[in-house]
Amino acid sequence: MSEGNQSIVTEFILTGFPGLHPEYEGIVSAVLFFVYLLTLTGNATIICLFATDRSLHKPVYYIILNLTVSDILMSTTVLPKITSKYWFNSGTISFTACFVQMYFVHYLGTVNSYIFFLMAFDRYLAICHPLRYSTLLKHSTIFILSMSAWVIAKAGALMLVIRAYPLPYCASNIINHCFCDHIGITTLACTDRGPYGLPAFGLAMVALLGPLAFIIFSYCSIIINVLKIANVQGRLKSMSTCSTQLIVISLYYLPRCFVYLASNVGIKFSADVRIVIIMLYSLCPPMINPLIYCLRAKDMRESLCKRLYKKTVPQKAQISAVSHS
Template identity: 70%
Template sequence: MSGGNRTRVTEFILSGFPGLHPDYFGLVSAVLFSVFLITVMGNVTVFILFITNRCLHKPTYYIILNLTACDLLFSTTTLPKMISKYWFKLGTISFDGCFIQMFLVHYLGSVNSFVLFLMAFDRYLAICHPLRYVNILQFSTVVLLSVTVWIIATFIPLMMVVRAYPLPYCASNIINHCYCDHIGITVLACTDRTLYSFPAFVGAMITLLGPLAFIVFSYCFILIAVSKIANKQNCMKSLSTCSTQLIIISLYYLPRCFVYLASNVGITFSTDIRILIIVLYSLVPPMVNPFIYCLRAKDMRTCLFKHFYRRIQPRNTQVLTISN
């Protein structure tokens, strides 16, 4: 295309699932809306439990609160646009809006990765250095670490946006994805994207593999420490305190590592399958994480049961009074 005929793109179109038949748009929108509703209700419930129960004001739950906020923000950033795509046939997004969404998607993904790093650090101290745990992870320390995570997570996504925004977008404006991400946008640029994609790939690997490396090493030390416990019951109790975080960490890292490894060994997927995998590993963890907290974390499970018991008890008392 000659330079004189180029017209700058002013908006993008999100393709969603390109092969999806229009007859299934209503079903897909209903499923996505249900996922959004469950995600919001579950994560808001975690916030309410934390605010109303002082027994949850511990380092572990302060860290979990960061993950809850991140999950809620990520779902709010991506799902409404995906729902409107299939519910109201509104698949367009403004040029600036797409880059804002791209920044938030990568930023919140980075925050998520660093928070999982903090969760592993919390368990490492609790099991490998129990006597120093209270002194190291004080309230002020957890707040400082949490603020640091939310700040340093901005650098790489901001760099990606700053480098991608000025590129000439003058051809197709159709993004083969359900939301705006770096690859989906920059592939549409009318220029060689190698100089832009490689630094972004390195940044993504640092964000993903850096915390993952620490998580793996920390749990290796945890397993070594637990194996030295003579009492089998105490050994299982120590491992059970890690189970909640291990499930959450696995839900975040395993699908991503699988996708990256598959692409490097030559395994290819159709566009719809690739998008479906990305959507699943992006949206399912924020939906199921609150259930994992409430069912696996003893303190949170106890607070949840007490909360429902207090709501049910007055009703039962009122019924008994009326019957008498």
């Protein structure tokens, strides 16, 4: 279909990792599938523990539940398509589907950032204002704040899609990435990207740096308050309550900040290195988060052990009964 001498793009092609040798595509697809499987299994375990153990029905675990759902959705948005590219040589994605994927990538990334803000807020109140914690963070309050994060995040992602979708796309339809994002799509538009790129960058900075500023403030306040505790054991206990969240937040923010900083100070990456870094900070945290929570969060660890113990004890009892008969 043509308009003048322009060809209208009806589908996009995802290159994945441009420099990947064909003989390694099978290994890469297997790794991506394994990451997706671990992500689903780990986060589904968190959801099951929360659903079956009432002792986990606390504000902090309601926040973790929101992060778990967001992680599952983010991985499902990105991984099946790029895995199918290498398994079935299916790298094409329709015009509309690409924008749908772009919407969910930016939407869920923003949701994650707001949820980390809530996690930091929870620990800030728990350690800096413990007497007011139960009053300020009721279950209803957490529900409202969590739903607000999901609703408010829609605005920025919708704006990106609404402004980018009508642009004229012609000639090249190759996106050098593993998924559709705003930069990858709008660079293919037959128009000046400046009026669209700058607002998108501003939104990204608000969604990323706004919550990050409060997170830094909250953990600085936490450290100051912990240092005031005379008892060493009390200090360790207080820090252990927020160390899990600090690890998870660091996995999310540090690589992102590094990529943004590097691009602004003139550090250049090859396309493959850049894509690998983006895939690592987009997909590794959702896979690692459940493991961190189950190992570091006391209530979560005890709940998991309780479930595993209930499964192993009947098996041992059954084996013992068979041996005595």
